[in-house]
Amino acid sequence: MLSNCTVIPVPALQDNYMYLIIDNETKQAAVVDPVDTDAIQKAAADNSAVITTILTTHNHWDHSSGNIKLHKAVSSIERVYGGMGDNVPGATHEVGDGDSFTIGEKTSVKVLFTPCHTPGHVCYHVDDAHVFTGDTMFISGCGNFNTGTPLQMTEAFDKILSLPDHTKVWVGHEYTAKNCAFACFCEPNNENLKKRHEWAKGMGSMHTGGQGTIPSTIAEEKAHNPFARIDHPDVMQFCGPCDDRHERMRLVRKGKDDWGRRS
Numbered sequence: 001m002l003s004n005c006t007v008i009p010v011p012a013l014q015d016n017y018m019y020l021i022i023d024n025e026t027k028q029a030a031v032v033d034p035v036d037t038d039a040i041q042k043a044a045a046d047n048s049a050v051i052t053t054i055l056t057t058h059n060h061w062d063h064s065s066g067n068i069k070l071h072k073a074v075s076s077i078e079r080v081y082g083g084m085g086d087n088v089p090g091a092t093h094e095v096g097d098g099d100s101f102t103i104g105e106k107t108s109v110k111v112l113f114t115p116c117h118t119p120g121h122v123c124y125h126v127d128d129a130h131v132f133t134g135d136t137m138f139i140s141g142c143g144n145f146n147t148g149t150p151l152q153m154t155e156a157f158d159k160i161l162s163l164p165d166h167t168k169v170w171v172g173h174e175y176t177a178k179n180c181a182f183a184c185f186c187e188p189n190n191e192n193l194k195k196r197h198e199w200a201k202g203m204g205s206m207h208t209g210g211q212g213t214i215p216s217t218i219a220e221e222k223a224h225n226p227f228a229r230i231d232h233p234d235v236m237q238f239c240g241p242c243d244d245r246h247e248r249m250r251l252v253r254k255g256k257d258d259w260g261r262r263s
Contacts, residue, residue: 004106005127007170009214010043011206012036015174016062017214021126022049023104030055030103032124032132033063033172037070053103056082056091057134057172058118064089083113086120095122114156116148123160130215131163134172139216140196141179142227142253143172150250154230157249161228165219176200176213179225182256186226187234196224226252 008020012035019032020043030053034040044051051074056064059082067090071077082088084096097113103126112123114136124132135143136156145153160169180197187193204210221228229235230248239251 007130008043010039013062015207019170020044023107025106026104028052028104033057034066034070035062037066050076052076052078054080055124056088058121059086059088083120083122086118112159116145116152116156117143130168132170138171138179139176139213140183140225141175151246154246154249157228163218167218168215170215174205174212182259183226185259186238
C-alpha cells in the first residue's frame with residue numbers, strides 16, 4: 001500500500017528527535033516535539049512543506065518548549081495538540097485516547113493515551129503505518145516512570161505493542177546503544193540481543209554524524225525490548241519469582257536503573 005505521508009527525522013539538542021510528517025498530496029505537514037524551531041523550519045523549507053500542525057507527546061521542556069515560539073513564527077500553524085491534563089505549552093487542542101484527525105487531506109492521526117512518564121503523555125499513530133512514542137517507548141527501552149506507575153507503563157506498552165508488527169516506531173531520543181547493552185544484561189544468553197547491540201553501536205547517532213537507529217518496528221521491539229518482553233521466560237527469570245505483570249515491569253525498570261548506576 002502506498003503511504004500517504006513522508007516522515008523526516010530532525011535531530012535536536014544532545015539526543016532528541018523531532019519529526020516532520022508531510023502529507024504527500026497537499027505538502028501540509030505536522031511537526032512532532034519541535035524543540036529546535038529553526039531546525040524544524042529549515043527541514044520544512046528543504047522539503048517544500050507547509051507546517052499546519054504541532055503534535056506534542058508530552059510537556060517536558062525538551063519536547064514542548066518550542067511550541068509557542070514556532071506557532072508565533074509560522075502563520076500557517078492552525079493546531080497545537082497535547083495530551084489531556086498534561087499542560088502542554090501553547091496547546092490549542094487537548095486530546096485523549098482514540099481521538100483522531102488528519103494532516104492535510106489523507107494522512108490520518110489517531111491518539112494513544114499513554115500516561116506514566118507524564119500525566120498526559122500521548123503517542124500518535126499516523127497513517128496506520130507509524131507511531132511516534134515520545135518518551136514512553138524507546139528502541140529497546142522505555143521512559144522513566146516519574147510520578148506514574150508500573151501499571152500505567154504496562155498498559156501503555158500493551159497499547160503500543162497491539163499495533164501491527166510492521167508499524168514503524170519513531171522515538172523521542174537516541175538511547176539505543178545503551179538500551180541494547182542493558183537488554184543483553186537482562187537476557188545474557190540471547191544472541192539476537194548481542195547482534196542488536198553491535199548494530200546499534202555501529203549505527204551511532206545522527207547528532208554526532210552517525211546514521212542513527214530510527215525507526216524501529218513493533219516486531220523489532222517485541223524481539224529486543226526487555227520492557228516489551230516482560231512475559232518472556234528469560235525476562236521473567238531476570239525478575240525472579242513474580243506472577244504479576246505490572247510488578248515485572250517495575251522490576252525491569254528498577255533493574256535498568258540499578259544497572260545504569262553501575263555502568
